[in-house]
Amino acid sequence: MSKQVPYKTFLSxxxxxxxxxxxxxxxxxxxRPIINPATGKPATxxxxxxxxxxxxxxxELNNTDRFIPIPDEILSxxxxxxxxxxxxxxxxxxxxxxPAKIYYKYExxxxxxxxxxxxxxxxxxxxxxxxxxxxxxxTGAGQWGTALAxxxxxxxxxxxxxxxxxxxxxxxxxxxxxxxxxxxxxxxPSTETEAGRKILADDPECSGxxxxxxxxxxECALRGxxxxxxxxxxxxxxxxxxxxxxxxxxxxMEKIDEYPDIVIGCAGGGxxxxxxxxxxxxxxxxxxxxxxxxAVEPASCPSMTRGKFAYDYCxxxxxxxxxxxxxxxxAFIPPSNHAGGxxxxxxxxxxxxxxxDGHLDEARSVTQNQIFEAATLFxxxxxxxxxxxxxxxIRVAIDEALKCKETGEEKTILFGLTGTGYFDLSAYEAYRLxxxxxxxxxxxxxxxxxxxxxxxxxx
Ligand SMILES: *Cc1c(COP(=O)(O)O)cnc(C)c1O
Numbered sequence: 001m002s003k004q005v006p007y008k009t010f011l012s013x014x015x016x017x018x019x020x021x022x023x024x025x026x027x028x029x030x031x032r033p034i035i036n037p038a039t040g041k042p043a044t045x046x047x048x049x050x051x052x053x054x055x056x057x058x059x060e061l062n063n064t065d066r067f068i069p070i071p072d073e074i075l076s077x078x079x080x081x082x083x084x085x086x087x088x089x090x091x092x093x094x095x096x097x098x099p100a101k102i103y104y105k106y107e108x109x110x111x112x113x114x115x116x117x118x119x120x121x122x123x124x125x126x127x128x129x130x131x132x133x134x135x136x137x138x139t140g141a142g143q144w145g146t147a148l149a150x151x152x153x154x155x156x157x158x159x160x161x162x163x164x165x166x167x168x169x170x171x172x173x174x175x176x177x178x179x180x181x182x183x184x185x186x187x188x189p190s191t192e193t194e195a196g197r198k199i200l201a202d203d204p205e206c207s208g209x210x211x212x213x214x215x216x217x218x219e220c221a222l223r224g225x226x227x228x229x230x231x232x233x234x235x236x237x238x239x240x241x242x243x244x245x246x247x248x249x250x251x252x253m254e255k256i257d258e259y260p261d262i263v264i265g266c267a268g269g270g271x272x273x274x275x276x277x278x279x280x281x282x283x284x285x286x287x288x289x290x291x292x293x294x295a296v297e298p299a300s301c302p303s304m305t306r307g308k309f310a311y312d313y314c315x316x317x318x319x320x321x322x323x324x325x326x327x328x329x330x331a332f333i334p335p336s337n338h339a340g341g342x343x344x345x346x347x348x349x350x351x352x353x354x355x356x357d358g359h360l361d362e363a364r365s366v367t368q369n370q371i372f373e374a375a376t377l378f379x380x381x382x383x384x385x386x387x388x389x390x391x392x393x394i395r396v397a398i399d400e401a402l403k404c405k406e407t408g409e410e411k412t413i414l415f416g417l418t419g420t421g422y423f424d425l426s427a428y429e430a431y432r433l434x435x436x437x438x439x440x441x442x443x444x445x446x447x448x449x450x451x452x453x454x455x456x457x458x459x
Contacts, residue, residue: 242275
């Protein structure tokens, strides 16, 4: 009988990490730079400065510093809702009758309901420090927009959010929270920008995607000198800020003498998984012990499992730099599904490179019906209603635990529970009524997306 660990393991406030971990410093690979499409050359700090806050642009380009200190103002904000708990999913283990030990790191315990606040507060802080009036951004399911609205509200910054049209229709109350914190919210594609008008001219019924909303937000930021664009995932700086999740997870596991055999995260733009993996990936890259890493994505938007590793734009409107990543093509618009936070055509360049180099071991795709089955069981036995995005990780954690049941192995599984599903109840209802459709893109659909990947650059 193994020794009983508590249901929840907390770090103390003083044990919140004082620095973010920059995994790129440990990656022995040729970091492929982001490319300025105007010059075809690696983007420099001065190329990025009109779009991004200067300090964040520096973080974006930093391949060398292993640790970047967290400013005090950000640390004190973190103390409002961190450290987040590491939970031993005893009730789920029991329901599955598995010998596996299942842990999850819960990031939904703040008002925005997801891990995105970890990066939002950092980005708002640097914008404030630079003396800007405000920031623009896109949001898919609304979690990022809400997190950024909270962060901007805290620092008294203007916040303009372009929200993917289909999500805005599915989740009207997301808009209400963002506005409560003082943000303005525009469904995208909109007629407010050149990029939005062009997309609507081509397809007046366009339901929007993260790619379309990014184009609009970047264009809007470039209009004046007092605004910059901020992004809730994909970018290196966001993975950097989210390293907090993995640093805390590893420290909490050490307290209870545990180390994961498998680490699982859902992957939309790659930030929560990049963050959760961080401290364990550091172990792997420096030749120590290492878990098996699994990225889980929706079958409807399979950038890692079916995409190409290539330079591509991060947005539909071709206004962002190009990044080397797994991509379905920047004009690929995934079929509507209920995990809005996972509907991005590409994948974080860091995760892409780690996957390409074999350090991120596996990518797996799952369908909506599979994830809601897992989410419903989890909600019943663990008492937490997960976001559909998070349910991708739950699904695979359950599948791995069931494998252990067959083999009798006592593996230790750690997954990221990134957020809560209170704004996704129509999706839960559709699942319950058997109305959820799973129509993964056909090879022809993907071919149309791939055709929009730019000619490969030779640098
Ligand atoms: C945005 C979001 C995700 C996916 O984004 P990543 O950058 O891949 O982490 C996952 N879960 C929740 C709850 C989200 O809001």
